[in-house]
Amino acid sequence: MSSRIELHDVGQTFLVRGDDDRRLREFVALDALSLDIRAGEFLTLVGPSGCGKSTVLDLIAGLTQPSSGTLRVDGRPISGPGLDRSVVFQQYTLLPWRTAQANIEFALEAKGGLGKAERAERARTYLGLVGLANFANRYPHELSGGMKQRVAIARSLSYQPEVLLMDEPFGALDAQTRERLQEELVSIWERTGTTVVFITHDIEEAVFLGQRVAVMSARPGRIREVIEIELDRRPAADHDLRATTAFAAYRHRIWSLLREQHVAPQEVAHVA
Numbered sequence: 001m002s003s004r005i006e007l008h009d010v011g012q013t014f015l016v017r018g019d020d021d022r023r024l025r026e027f028v029a030l031d032a033l034s035l036d037i038r039a040g041e042f043l044t045l046v047g048p049s050g051c052g053k054s055t056v057l058d059l060i061a062g063l064t065q066p067s068s069g070t071l072r073v074d075g076r077p078i079s080g081p082g083l084d085r086s087v088v089f090q091q092y093t094l095l096p097w098r099t100a101q102a103n104i105e106f107a108l109e110a111k112g113g114l115g116k117a118e119r120a121e122r123a124r125t126y127l128g129l130v131g132l133a134n135f136a137n138r139y140p141h142e143l144s145g146g147m148k149q150r151v152a153i154a155r156s157l158s159y160q161p162e163v164l165l166m167d168e169p170f171g172a173l174d175a176q177t178r179e180r181l182q183e184e185l186v187s188i189w190e191r192t193g194t195t196v197v198f199i200t201h202d203i204e205e206a207v208f209l210g211q212r213v214a215v216m217s218a219r220p221g222r223i224r225e226v227i228e229i230e231l232d233r234r235p236a237a238d239h240d241l242r243a244t245t246a247f248a249a250y251r252h253r254i255w256s257l258l259r260e261q262h263v264a265p266q267e268v269a270h271v272a
Ligand SMILES: Nc1ncnc2c1ncn2[C@@H]1O[C@H](COP(=O)(O)OP(=O)(O)OP(=O)(O)O)[C@@H](O)[C@H]1O
Pocket: 014, 015, 016, 027, 029, 047, 048, 049, 050, 051, 052, 053, 054, 055, 056
């Protein structure tokens, strides 16, 4: 249950108002961006602020259409959102008046195709998967930030999507919670085999999670380099992956790539 995603020569241009004369101008956010994401892989996407990471994710989710180029999932052109792709944002986006369990059941109801008992069962299964089996009846305000984000992840997984798109999902969490959720996410990914595209600002997070790290260049956004991460990920209690020399070398390589970048002058052209 995983899909291959292909982006070929993708361009995205927005119309923005100029600061000086308020005239509409074209703003090139992405230019000829190509990327092939393998079925079942965990790909992390890093790049300077404003380089177009969320724009890429929105395009894969089908929330927006590109100005040029093509995007495909398993060979099919992406023409809009679909239940084969699920998005987790930085904000928790839970319904405050529903319990954790009911939040997931509600999302499954909207999806359709499952009876009441099946929805309840599936919600329990996925809450269990993210370690919240005992918190099913709590309302969002009774959960910590990390727990709320786990519910959001459980909700996205409960659709059993082929692609999980994550836009800085751990950005608002404290360092300890973040590390724990990173480990849980890897273990969930190993069990489900879902294709994951994960945006982050954090180089260590990108190296820890990604089988490959795609580094984007500053405006207009393109893929600068895709780095294959080969680390000894054996799950031993005393194995601190982040403390290894190999981990530090990858971290440094990506840091250097990002540091080399300077923000090009805004690419604008008058259109009105
Ligand atoms: N709907 C829009 N209209 C106009 N400009 C937009 C729109 N969406 C994004 N942009 C611009 O496109 C560029 C890329 O934005 P995007 O949010 O994809 O970057 P990002 O790499 O995710 O940024 P960050 O790391 O800061 O979250 C930015 O300069 C942004 O201002």
